[in-house]
Amino acid sequence: MYYGEKRVEEPIRWGMVGGGKGSQIGYIHRSAALRDNNFQLVAGAFDIDPARGKTFGESLHVAPERCYPDYKTMFAEEAKRPDGIQAVSIATPNSMHYEVCKAALEAGLHVVCEKPLCFTSAEANDLIRLAEEKKRVVGVTYGYSGHQLIQQARQMIKHGDLGEIRIINMSFAFGGYNVKIEETNPAAKWRFDPKKAGPSFALGDVGTHPLFIIEAMMPDLQIDNLMCTKRAFVEGRELEDNAFVIMNLKGSEHIQAGAQVYCWASSINSGARHYHKIRVVGSKASLEWDDERPNQMLYEVEGEPSRVLERGAGYLYDEARVEDRIGGGHAEGLFEAWSNLYARFAVAMADADKGVYGDFWYPDVKAGAQGIKWIEKCVESAEHGAAWVDYD
Structure with a gap:
């Protein structure tokens, strides 16, 4: 703690x-x-x-x-x-x-x-x-990757608690832009301007969040190929407000060759505040995490009753409790998650100034680059009629 x-x-x-x-x-x-x-x-x-x-x-x-x-x-x-x-x-x-x-x-x-x-x-x-x-x-x-239970998921996958990972279902599909909000909200207007936002809205603004979370959970994750379809449902938008992506993964120590990932990135999921969820399915068990309920994670072992893991609990891996701030039972939220990341950034910066580089994870420049590459590949696939494109 x-x-x-x-x-x-x-x-x-x-x-x-x-x-x-x-x-x-x-x-x-x-x-x-x-x-x-x-x-x-x-x-x-x-x-x-x-x-x-x-x-x-x-x-x-x-x-x-x-x-x-x-x-x-x-x-x-x-x-x-x-x-x-x-x-x-x-x-x-x-x-x-x-x-x-x-x-x-x-x-x-x-x-x-x-x-x-x-x-x-x-x-x-x-x-x-x-x-x-x-x-x-x-x-x-x-x-979002600063939440403690993301670290718990990382350790459970590392230790084989889920078996080989086969399927990942991830979404970030909120509903706040289901109408043309950018006409009255200056903070939203630039997000649909390719000159200011880049080549994507839904994929880049929200889709990259669950992408990095699964990378944090599974550091050995490698995408083999993907296909994407995207469109703007609200008339007049230059960038997509909804996208679906399917990915095939390469095999690794913890991931079965040919494992599949489905991603829904959207800003027009009417009525949804966030709908930011990650479900990881292994050969023995599954995990499910929802960022609107970040202090709990569903853990389901085949043939056993479902259980809910709680942030700060003594049964979690040590790595998941080291950044616990207020003990189990109390709700932590996004500010604590960001604080955990900024603390990691500070340690990394201080160590770099000393010339020290350890085995210490945080969302770094290469993680940022991975998000850009993913957006490019998704856009390439969508512009070729949702064709499969190789990732490398």
Whole structure:
């Protein structure tokens, strides 16, 4: 169990690009980063409007002279300071992710970036190269993977509790965009603009979340091929609001050759708040996790009564309890999950500064690149009439 003790010697001096007033995601970044005193918010370029960004930054107790008009100015000015930022979080529309992440790495900064990391595999590979060259950490905020029971599932699969994995059924299909909400909601408008959102909406915005969760559960997962069909049901949208993907997997130590994955990614599942679920079916047993009930996980062994595993319980694997914050029985949620990820990012950054790289998982630059490749392959399949495409 975690009691709030320090995980890094000194808080990492940290800035933000985006995440200003009205941002859908800025607050959870700040809450997660500051929760355990692993980061200290000292600078920011919070808004495309410099005056509004400065006012907002001051409301967060950031010094006025460190509330910058844009990220380029922030990187340049902070580099001159002995107490300049060491890391930056990127919470902007998708179209800026690659340029800001690249500039941050070139400035010698660690990065936490919203997904998608960028728009193309070429850009993703460029960021991987830069991160390795500069020896910097890039974390991607697949926030749901910070829930404790994802770690429990990872350990159960690793230890063979489910047998060989045969089938995975995953969905992230909410209903909030079942009408043309972007006409009245500025925060939603850019998500359907290919110039700002990239080549996909439903696949990139929500589909990559369950994709990374199953990668976290099964680190040896490798996609062999896939097929995808997608469309925009709401008239006038340039990007899809619904998609279905079927994947075949390569065999590995824990995954049966030819294992199959089904993914439903949607924003028009009327009435559904999230419908973000993962079901993993093995040769002996199955697991099912629902992000709207993240403190429980269904565990079903063939021929035995179904059981519900509870977060924080003593029967879980040690790895699933190490990030427990308030003991079993109390409900934890998305803020705790994000805090767990930001704590992992902080440890990885501090270790990288010492030249130490251990066997320590977190959503890294390669995980971000995998999401981009998956989107590209899905789009390629859909544009060729839902044809099967090889993944490699």
